[in-house]
Amino acid sequence: MPRTPHGPLTAITDTIDDRTLAKNVHFAPDSGHILLFGQRMLLMHGASVATLRHELVERLGLERTRELFTRIGYQQGVDDARCLREAEGGDLTRTLALGPRLREIEGFVRNQAVERMQFNTDSGEFWGDYYWQASWEAEAHLKHFGISGSPACWMMTGYASGFTTTMMGRPILWRELECVAMGHARCRVIGRPLEECEDSADDLSFLRIEDFVSAPRGRHAPVDTAATASLPDLVGASAGFNAVAHLIRRVAPTDATVLLLGESGVGKERFSKTLHAIGPRAKGPFVGVNCAAIPAELVEAELFGVERGAFTGAHASRPGKFERAHGGTLFLDEISSLPMPAQGKLLRALQEGEVERVGDTRVRPVDVRIVAAANRDLRAEVAAGRFREDLFFRLNVFPIEIPPLRERREDIPLMLNVFVERYAKRFGKHIAGLTQRAAEALWAYDWPGNVRELENIVERAVILADDGGNLDVQHLFSGGERLTQPMFNLSAGGRLTRAAETTTSPSDAPSDGVDAHIASLVDAGLRFDELEQRLLDHAMTRTGGNLSAAARLLGLRRGQFEYRAKKREAGSA
Numbered sequence: 001m002p003r004t005p006h007g008p009l010t011a012i013t014d015t016i017d018d019r020t021l022a023k024n025v026h027f028a029p030d031s032g033h034i035l036l037f038g039q040r041m042l043l044m045h046g047a048s049v050a051t052l053r054h055e056l057v058e059r060l061g062l063e064r065t066r067e068l069f070t071r072i073g074y075q076q077g078v079d080d081a082r083c084l085r086e087a088e089g090g091d092l093t094r095t096l097a098l099g100p101r102l103r104e105i106e107g108f109v110r111n112q113a114v115e116r117m118q119f120n121t122d123s124g125e126f127w128g129d130y131y132w133q134a135s136w137e138a139e140a141h142l143k144h145f146g147i148s149g150s151p152a153c154w155m156m157t158g159y160a161s162g163f164t165t166t167m168m169g170r171p172i173l174w175r176e177l178e179c180v181a182m183g184h185a186r187c188r189v190i191g192r193p194l195e196e197c198e199d200s201a202d203d204l205s206f207l208r209i210e211d212f213v214s215a216p217r218g219r220h221a222p223v224d225t226a227a228t229a230s231l232p233d234l235v236g237a238s239a240g241f242n243a244v245a246h247l248i249r250r251v252a253p254t255d256a257t258v259l260l261l262g263e264s265g266v267g268k269e270r271f272s273k274t275l276h277a278i279g280p281r282a283k284g285p286f287v288g289v290n291c292a293a294i295p296a297e298l299v300e301a302e303l304f305g306v307e308r309g310a311f312t313g314a315h316a317s318r319p320g321k322f323e324r325a326h327g328g329t330l331f332l333d334e335i336s337s338l339p340m341p342a343q344g345k346l347l348r349a350l351q352e353g354e355v356e357r358v359g360d361t362r363v364r365p366v367d368v369r370i371v372a373a374a375n376r377d378l379r380a381e382v383a384a385g386r387f388r389e390d391l392f393f394r395l396n397v398f399p400i401e402i403p404p405l406r407e408r409r410e411d412i413p414l415m416l417n418v419f420v421e422r423y424a425k426r427f428g429k430h431i432a433g434l435t436q437r438a439a440e441a442l443w444a445y446d447w448p449g450n451v452r453e454l455e456n457i458v459e460r461a462v463i464l465a466d467d468g469g470n471l472d473v474q475h476l477f478s479g480g481e482r483l484t485q486p487m488f489n490l491s492a493g494g495r496l497t498r499a500a501e502t503t504t505s506p507s508d509a510p511s512d513g514v515d516a517h518i519a520s521l522v523d524a525g526l527r528f529d530e531l532e533q534r535l536l537d538h539a540m541t542r543t544g545g546n547l548s549a550a551a552r553l554l555g556l557r558r559g560q561f562e563y564r565a566k567k568r569e570a571g572s573a
Contacts, residue, residue, distance in 0.1 A: 009118035009125060012097040021102055024087060031566055037083030038560035046107070050140035057145070063205070066154045069137075070206035073155035074237050077162025078410040085167070085443070086557075092121060092167060092436055099163045100130070108156055110134045114188065117164070123470050124170050124193065124433030132156060132187035138180035147183050151176035157189060158206060162237070164191055165413045169439020173197050173204070193433075194417060206237075234270060235415055238408035244271065247400045252279040257350075259395045260373040262402035265452030268373040269333060271402065276329040281369055284328030289321045292337035299342040304349070305357035322355045325368045332372045335395070336381050340388070347391045370395070405447040405454065412442055415451065419458035420471070427462055435472045441483055442476065457481075536565055 026035040034041040056065040080102055084095045096119070100111040110133040117128040132138075132153060141152035151157070153176050160174035171194035178184040194200060236242065251258055252275050260268040269288060276286045294302050305320030321330055338346065349355050350370060354363045372395045381387035405412070416434070424431045447453055461475035477483055535554060539561075543549035551561035 009120050009127060010093060011118045012093050012116050020087070020098065021105060024083075026563075028563070031563075033563060033566075035559060035563055037080075037087060038557045038563065039079060039083060040559055046136055046140075050136075050144070053137075053140060054144040067206045069154040070158035071237060071242070073158025073160075074162035074206065075158075075239060075410070076155075077159040077164075078166045078237075080159075081163045081166035082409075082443075083557075085440075092119065096164070096167055099167075103156070103159060108136050108159070109153075109187075117191070119168065119436075120433075121436035122433075124168055124435065124439070126164065126168055126172055126191065126193055128160075128164070128174070128189075128191035130189050132189060135180060135187050138187055141181040145181075148179070148181040150182070151179040151187070152181035153179060153187055153189075154206075156187075160189060160191060162410065166410060166443070167439075168193075168413075168434075169416070169436070169442055170194070170413050170434050171417050173200060175203060234267070234274060235418055236408065236411040237414060238403075238410045240403035240408045241411055244400055244402050247398075248275050249278070251275070251398045251400075255280075255369055257370045257372070257395055257397040259378075259397070259399045260371065260402060261378075261399055262375065263404045263450055264375045265450035266402040266404055267451045268375075268402060269331065270451075271400075272329070272331045272371045272373065275371060276331075276369075279329075279369070281328050285325055286329050286331065287321050287325035288331040288333060290333045292334040296339045296342075299339060300345060301358045303342065303346065304355040305360075307357050307359035317357070320355065320357065322349060322366045322368060323364060326366050328368065330368045330370055332370065334375065335372045336374045336376045336378060336387055343388045343391050347388065347394060350391075350394050405450040409443060412454065413439075415454060416442065416458060419455050420462065423459045423462040429462060429465070429467045431462060431465060431471060432468055433470045435470050437473050438471050438476055441473050445477070445481065445483060532564065536561070 024037045026033075028035070034043060053065065053069065056068065060068070077099075080099065081095070084098050084102070088095045088098070096117050104110055112131040112133060113129070114131055115127070115129040117126070119126045135153050135156065137153045137155055141148060157174050157176050161172060164172040164174070172191055173194045174189050174191040175197070176187060176189050178186065178188040180187055194204075197203070234245070236245070248271060258272075258275060260271060262268060272288070273286060276282060289302065291299070301320065303320050303322060305318060305323055307317050332346075349366070352363075353367065354365045356363050378387055378392050378396070382389045382392050420431050420434075449456070457476050457479070458471075460479065461471045464475040464478065465471050473483075536550075539550035539553045540547075543553060547562060548558050551558045554561065556564075
């Protein structure tokens with residue numbers, strides 16, 4: 001993996017102040033909590049985890065266990081990077097330096113820099129070269145299996161990749177070149193951007209919980225076009241993404257009806273196509289229909305077909321979606337938009353396995369697998385009388401909830417890499433990289449349009465960016481999106497420090513009435529802990545008891561909110 005920087009790189013700092021990390025570690029034995037940056041930690045026996053690792057290798061095999069542990073490490077790296085970014089603001093030099101030290105505190109390795117991490121905030125270039133000493137994983141592997149033919153620090157390489165990918169906003173791949181488990185004196189790793197790594201397919205296997213999910217490819221990675229031609233781009237390393245992928249794999253070999261749930265734009269159609277492509281009906285047709293886009297008076301004709309002369313304008317007989325999907329899969333998107341009469345006929349078609357064209361008296365048997373999708377709560381629609389309960393039960397055989405993009409932000413750099421590659425090729429451009437400003441903005445944005453919005457934003461950005469240039473904030477967010485803008489405050493020592501503050505319109509600004517109300521509470525002698533309790537209670541009320549939403553409302557992480565709430569409960573008991 002040769003080092004070929006294209007511009008000046010900034011090296012991370014040599015001095016690390018452990019006080020930053022120490023002040024964010026909290027032990028609360030009375031409540032059974034250990035918190036690091038507000039997220040719950042577990043103090044575990046290393047020997048027990050090593051034994052579990054050994055048993056998994058024996059049961060699942062070396063490669064599957066390697067993928068599992070690398071993916072766990074990747075998630076840990078993402079979480080630590082997110083916490084450090086929130087604690088340290090936009091000082092990338094400092095946060096990158098704290099990452100290796102934090103992993104040391106967590107007990108995994110002792111880092112020794114061969115060449116410290118270096119980066120370019122304008123282009124996203126990156127370089128890192130480290131020795132890992134006292135690696136827990138290498139020692140455990142050596143103890144249980146003896147000398148290995150391949151590197152064994154799976155969780156650590158995953159952690160390094162997840163941490164730096166989150167910090168840089170583009171996929172960074174770390175490779176272990178030497179390992180104690182292979183008989184070397186110490187472990188050595190090198191980190192580079194994914195597209196500069198040759199033969200990266202094996203390194204990226206940890207991103208695929210199932211073999212139908214395509215990992216983002218390096219520039220020189222081999223591509224099996226025959227195997228992937230019919231599959232959409234599905235990439236991710238988050239727990240939410242992998243849970244969905246696992247369920248898709250489980251249900252694909254069956255004929256069971258699948259109900260995909262989630263917000264608009266989360267990728268329901270992509271998952272439905274994958275479900276079809278890896279199932280027994282893959283050679284049959286895949287027919288998709290957006291129920292919300294069909295006029296109410298034409299729904300039945302579209303779904304079940306029409307006979308010539310059935311109504312004005314029906315000059316010829318034509319089959320409906322059910323007949324066209326015979327032997328394959330019928331994808332019914334936004335099914336909650338179907339009018340009530342059509343819902344009844346759809347239920348009959350599902351129960352009887354036959355359809356009757358509009359204007360016809362003959363029934364036609366159909367053999368289709370139904371995959372339905374909804375971005376509304378169908379149970380709530382049933383309660384409101386807008387959706388048939390019997391149809392809901394018929395569809396709700398195997399429901400799969402796809403989480404929104406804001407709940408799996410660690411997937412953003414991976415999807416970004418795929419979309420940039422796609423649109424750069426389509427528009428005949430070369431995109432050099434992603435600026436740090438753009439990476440921070442992508443992480444902070446709330447993504448109301450989910451994956452669809454991300455793809456559209458990347459397409460726009462590639463069009464606006466100069467050939468050979470980098471993607472920056474003005475390229476990505478030029479469509480009126482509301483961003484979290486970087487603001488600067490003056491610290492007690494007279495230094496400018498960076499703080500994130502959401503942009504607001506004049507109507508969003510706090511009113512004098514709100515300020516007066518807060519002042520009246522203080523003047524009334526309300527203590528800080530009482531004010532805090534009112535804030536927590538108000539947030540829970542506003543969000544209907546949803547802890548995650550309440551935490552976001554107050555600008556806290558879920559772990560921080562939960563810790564404060566439990567502390568208040570313990571104090572009042």
